[in-house]
Amino acid sequence: MEMLFYIAAAVTVLATLRVITHVHAVHALLYLVVTLIALSLIFYLLGAQFAAALEIIIYGGAIMVLFIFVVMLLGPLAVEQERTWFSLSAWVGPSILALVLLGEVGYLIASGDHPTMAVAEPRQKAISIALYGPYIIGVELASMLLLPGLIGAYHLGRRLSSEARSC
């Protein structure tokens, strides 16, 4: 368990280093996805299975898809003069780091050293009760945050398309 944590932590730090030093936006995003998956494994090892699942579904899925769409929309701007350092072999790094994580997950499954449903279920129940009990004001505030976020994103995207038509 400890060893798994330290390996996942090393993968996280390595991938993060590559994110902030990489010159090509798409490859930096690939490394960021690896970072998020490694963090999800760390959440799992810390006993937060629900947070681990959400980290992959929302961070690794939804938010990264947003980033990748924007990078594709930006096209050559995201590369700038940094294109000169671009090499096709850049996907090898994320693959190796992801394979390390895959090995860890395989070891976790094979060793049977993971919490069963009987342990995980009361915890999810406790999270739900706390979320809609003492933290209900936080849920309301989150909804009040998400609606302006939606309207703001719509507004910014809409003016872009109308200006593009005019010129």
Added chain:
Amino acid sequence: MLSTPALVLAIILFGLGLIGLLSRRNILYMLLSLEIMLNAAALAFIAGGARWGQVDGEIMFLFILTLAAAEVSVALGIVLQLSHRFRTLDADAFCEMRG
């Protein structure tokens, strides 16, 4: 217990994100660094929740996730606007306010 090394990892990740935010001038990478810093904060909350055996850490993680989703959608809209108007993503080029 894994919470102490997890907190150290959170500090390292936050530092890396801060270094990235300060050193990169491409606005897209600055956003990525912000995401890394948000993740480090979430990791600190999860580690705290695991240390005390409480669910509050995971609930704070849910709120951080909501915040990140809202922030990313608005910030990427701004990135698209800036790239449309200035034809660059260099943060130093956005100097109309003479800051």
